[in-house]
Amino acid sequence: MPTALVTGSAGFIGYHVCARLLNEGWRVIGLDARTDYYDVTLKDARHARLAPLGDFVPELGRVEDPGRMAALFERERPDVVIHLAAQAGVRYSIENPRSYLESNIIGTFEILEAARAHPPRHLLLASTSSAYGANTSMPYNETDRADYQMSFYAATKKSTESMAHSYAHLYGLPTTMFRFFTVYGPWGRPDMALFKFTKAILQGTPIEVYNYGDMSRDFTYIDDLVEGIRLLMDAVPERPEDGIVPEGDSLSPVAPYRVVNVGNSEPVQLTAFIEAIEQATGLSAQRNLMPMQPGDVPATWADAALLRSLTGYTPATPVHEGVARFVEWYRSYYPRNSCDPQMK
Template identity: 75%
Template sequence: MKTVLVTGSAGFIGYFLCTRLLQDGFRVIGLDAMTDYYDVSLKERRHQMLLQNQHFKAVCARVEDPDVLMNLFRAETPDIVIHLAAQAGVRYSIEEPRSYLQSNICGTFELLEAARAHPPQHMLLASTSSAYGANTHMPYTETDKSDHQLSFYAATKKATENMAHSYAHLFDLPVTMFRFFTVYGPWGRPDMALFKFTKAILEGRPIDVYNYGDMKRDFTYVEDLVEGIRLLIDAVPVRPEDGIVPEGDSLSPVAPWRIVNIGNSEAVQLTEFISAIEDATGRKAEQNLMPMQAGDVPATWANADLLQALTGYRPKTSVREGVARFVEWYRDYYRV
């Protein structure tokens, strides 16, 4: 039985990923700080469900605290590491940038140092579509330049990509960075648009629609994302002996390191997304049209060809199907 360390295991994506790994017969060590960025009871409930499986072990600690990860690597010697723990949210990074520095930068540094001392077979680190920043050429491809991030959140995630590359090069640590695109689904974060929109619509309150609704997102259903991550575990990058990288591959010419998009490969208009929520709730949304928020981008759209080439898989859940599943969960969980 292989051991997987998942940081951020009580988070939205972390919960679904741990569930999938346990189903596939892995032993899972879940590390989470249970921070109060959003409703902690949601995180606690996710861990409670995971703890029903005897092969799941929960550890409550911050990734950025010195020695936490080093001691965990020493004690558990994980075969696979999947690093999801991070301070999330573009808008919050304008208000509280230090929390992003500590969790995203310092936390990733502690992880890389622990991996340097106790090398796993493969490390998979979460990045974000926000790393593409001011790029306007779409769909986004992993080999595109990404030098102009528009938020501090995005800047910290791009920094972790570079940090991981240096460790992969210096210490031959196999690393896959996966960039995900507007993940949604049951058990989602309350600060995300789907959760906020659904709550407001069901309560008869208006929703804030930024850029006057002229926004496009590559909405990716959470179980599709998790399927991509699961399959990438077995796609371990190997340093090219001759420095030659196959066309279309983001593999580094000097390290066992690559970036992979995990997205639905479809740019969906925000108005269509809202329409799907209206259909699922059976209620019409009152829209408060607003200008674009600082640090945000008008569109995201993933090219998922590399993911398919590496794993044979491409996300496929439609927005209307995924939104309906979320609304069903929301009504059941909150009894509305």
């Protein structure tokens, strides 16, 4: 039975990735620090659902703790590593940048050092669409320059891409970096717009709509994202012997390293996203229109051609379907918020 190490296993994406692998018969080591960035009970509930699915080994700890990842790699010798643990959130990185330095940069360093000592078959690490920063040419393509990050969160994630490339080159570690695009769905994060909007609409309180609603995002449904990750696990990059990279591929000419967008390839206006929540809840939103927040970008849009070329797959869940599934989950998980909006 192959073993996968998934960091951030009690997180939104990590939970769903673990569930998919367990259902396929993998042995899964799930590492999570259970930080209080958002509701720890939600993280515990995710983890609790994993154990009955198969051979799940939960580990409590931070990836940035010196020596923790080295010891874990030495003990478990994972075949595949999916590094999803990170301090997330663009706006929070303005308030508490040190947590991003420690979790994202130092944590990734510890992962890379452990992988150097005990190489997995494939090392996969999460980056972000925010790495494209000030780019205005869309859709975002993996071969575009990405030099002007707009938030410290984005800067730390772009830094991890460079770090991972250096290790892939120096030590021959087959490495894939994911650039995720606004992931949403059941068991999602409370700090994300869909979660906050749904809660507010059901409670009859206003929602904060940034840039006065003139924003668009390439919303990616969680099941689509997990499918992309699962298929990319088997698309192990190889260093080109002649240094020549096929057109449209982000493969490094000097390392077994690749960056891949995982997005829906269809930007949706924020106003349309809110309308989908209104339709799913049967309630109208009270909109509090606000200016653009520091570190934010007005639009994201993924070019998913490379993902399709490598795996034959393109995410395609329409936003109205994905939002409806989230609202259904939310109402079942938080029933008190799902009745009369006056009942809080």
